[in-house]
Amino acid sequence: MSMPTNNEYRAPDTVEDSTVEPRRTTSPVLLTLLAFAVTAGGLIWWSQSRAPAEAPVATVPGAVIGDAAPAAPAGERAATNRERAERVATRPAPISRDARPLATNTEPKYPASMLRAGVGGTVVVLAEVDANGNxxxxxxxxxxxxxxLDRAALTAVRQWRFEPAMRNGKAVATSVKVPVDFTPI
Structure with missing residues (x-):
């Protein structure tokens, strides 16, 4: 058998000589990536094509049609939406603070024996305060x-009331250290 030249066609001699190309398949990974890309593109397009929702228009009962004000132009509506967004952004953050004793709490009773002896000091009391300030x-x-002095401080703080601690605008239970001073006169 002679070698074919570039322009000659040679028929296969046998079935084994003919080459059958294998069937090409697309990788499942590539199909998944393609589906993800199409979905992501669609979501981006959808989110950017949505117009901002406008506030509902309030109507006054019994208004005469001739007295109705003309609708605000689109530019004014956008300005009011911006103003509304700025007001929301400038709202103060919810209040957060620690518990503190009320100013109306009574002073602790100075033990008479300590007062006569001229003994003073400071007692630091840890009070577990509930959300109601008790x-x-x-x-x-x-x-x-x-x-x-320690006993007198404990007795006084047990009877006190507190402003409860606030976290994100809500009263919560917490603990607070309270210094109680005893100064002889």
């Missing part, structure tokens, strides 16, 4: 050095 548990965290 002390739940009270304990001394820094002692004054005098047991009578």
């Amino acid at each position: 002390p739940i548990e009270v304990r001394v965290v820094e002692r004054s050095g005098e047991r009578d």
Whole structure:
């Protein structure tokens, strides 16, 4: 058998000589990526083509048609939407603060024996305060050095009321350290 030249066609001698090209398939990964790209493009197009929602128009009952004001032009509506968005953006953040004793709380009763002796000091009390401002548990965290002063401070703080702690505008239970000073006169 002779070698065919570039312009000659040679018929296959046998079935084994003929080459059958394998069937080409598309990778499932490529199909998934294509589907994702088409979906993402559609979502982007859809989100950018949506017009901003306009506020509903309020009507006055019993208004005469001739007295109705003309509709605001589109530019004015956009300006009012911007103003509304700016008002929302400039709203103060919800209040957050720690619990604190009310100013109306009574002073702790100075033990007479300590007052006569001229003994003073500061007691730091830790008060667990509920969301209503009531002390739940009270304990001394820094002692004054005098047991009578520590007891007087605990007794006073148990009877106090507090402004509750605020987190995101809501009252919450928390703990607060309260210094109680005993100064002899």
